[in-house]
Amino acid sequence: MKSPAGSEATEARSRNPRFDVPSVMRLTELADIVVPFAIRVACELRIADELADGPRTVDEIARSVGADPRALLRLLRALTARGIFTEVEPGLFGHTALSEPLRDDHPLSMREAYPLIPADIQAWSRFDVSVRTGGSAFEHVHGQGYWEHMAERPEEAHRFDGTQRAATRLELRTILPAYDGWATIGSLVDAGGGNGAFLAGILRRFRDTHGTLLDLPHVVAGADEVLRAAGVRDRCTVVGGSFFDEIPQGADAYLLKRVLYHWDDDHARTLLSNLRSAMRPDSRLLLLEPVAEPGDELNAGKLYDLILLTMAGGGLRSLEEIEALLDKSGLRLARVVRTMMFPMMEIVPR
Numbered sequence: 001m002k003s004p005a006g007s008e009a010t011e012a013r014s015r016n017p018r019f020d021v022p023s024v025m026r027l028t029e030l031a032d033i034v035v036p037f038a039i040r041v042a043c044e045l046r047i048a049d050e051l052a053d054g055p056r057t058v059d060e061i062a063r064s065v066g067a068d069p070r071a072l073l074r075l076l077r078a079l080t081a082r083g084i085f086t087e088v089e090p091g092l093f094g095h096t097a098l099s100e101p102l103r104d105d106h107p108l109s110m111r112e113a114y115p116l117i118p119a120d121i122q123a124w125s126r127f128d129v130s131v132r133t134g135g136s137a138f139e140h141v142h143g144q145g146y147w148e149h150m151a152e153r154p155e156e157a158h159r160f161d162g163t164q165r166a167a168t169r170l171e172l173r174t175i176l177p178a179y180d181g182w183a184t185i186g187s188l189v190d191a192g193g194g195n196g197a198f199l200a201g202i203l204r205r206f207r208d209t210h211g212t213l214l215d216l217p218h219v220v221a222g223a224d225e226v227l228r229a230a231g232v233r234d235r236c237t238v239v240g241g242s243f244f245d246e247i248p249q250g251a252d253a254y255l256l257k258r259v260l261y262h263w264d265d266d267h268a269r270t271l272l273s274n275l276r277s278a279m280r281p282d283s284r285l286l287l288l289e290p291v292a293e294p295g296d297e298l299n300a301g302k303l304y305d306l307i308l309l310t311m312a313g314g315g316l317r318s319l320e321e322i323e324a325l326l327d328k329s330g331l332r333l334a335r336v337v338r339t340m341m342f343p344m345m346e347i348v349p350r
């Protein structure tokens with residue numbers, strides 16, 4: 001039995017914030033490195049597709065995906081603890097709301113959003129370098145920039161493209177309905193438009209619009225297939241080149257989605273000035289990316305900002321910083337349209 005003095009000490013400890021066990025437990029959850037990797041391995045093995053027709057035993061899944069049954073059981077049980085998959089009965093696993101979007105055939109499939117890209121993981125292992133120096137850990141580890149690295153490694157570039165495909169599915173769903181100006185755009189240049197998935201989504205919806213996709217040659221190499229699959233190949237010109245060299249002239253609108261934040265101020269100014277030179281006096285530029293905001297709230301950009309820092313050495317800018325860059329590039333912000341994901345800035349020549 002505890003002495004009265006002993007129970008007083010226990011009570012005092014529970015009142016002392018230094019013994020706030022729930023906060024320490026919460027911290028342990030936040031610092032976890034296991035779940036992000038467990039999700040990625042489940043995506044890599046396409047576990048979610050295996051459960052498309054209903055719950056299956058771990059032995060069946062293991063046979064089908066080529067995994068060790070005991071190791072797979074451990075993986076799945078760890079994920080169920082975070083609400084991803086459910087153990088319907090011992091050894092039998094099914095889907096939950098969080099695991100469904102990991103299926104390849106899900107309309108908002110996120111399977112490709114969480115890839116295992118060795119070069120990225122190596123860069124994260126030196127994230128401290130980014131925070132100490134403000135520079136890219138990726139460059140520190142690999143001795144070259146992110147885009148140069150990807151240009152030389154088709155397998156990794158394909159995985160990176162997968163993350164963009166997943167993001168684009170979500171963005172088409174959330175950004176497209178938020179802007180009332182799409183229908184008035186006859187010609188649209190998507191600068192740094194990746195493999196054309198977002199542009200294809202716009203062209204599918206707006207049948208009178210002609211698109212031009214501009215991205216690096218190895219990136220637009222995959223665009224033909226994407227544009228054909230969407231049935232819009234005949235309304236889209238594909239240009240393999242650098243937006244630092246030349247941008248197609250005289251379109252009604254230019255799109256720059258999740259591109260500017262990759263670049264430091266000098267490069268960003270050059271890119272914006274190139275766009276300004278390509279624009280007619282009545283053209284508009286649609287800048288789509290998260291904006292830096294003060295305060296404690298979690299928004300679409302706050303964590304992504306650190307991915308930019310680690311991988312590219314870039315980062316989010318505040319609206320004021322973006323306006324200052326526009327000002328130096330002969331452009332001005334006309335309005336900001338809020339979307340579910342991040343703001344769309346409508347920009348016009350000054």
Ligand SMILES: C[S@@+](CC[C@H](N)C(=O)[O-])C[C@H]1O[C@@H](n2cnc3c(N)ncnc32)[C@H](O)[C@@H]1O
Nearest residue numbers: 164192193194215216219241242243244257258
């Ligand atoms: C984060 S991705 C965004 C892709 C697309 N806009 C989207 O939102 O899905 C940045 C894109 O910029 C492209 N990029 C990088 N340097 C470029 C350059 N010099 N000229 C054209 N595109 C470039 C990359 O190849 C990549 O597709």
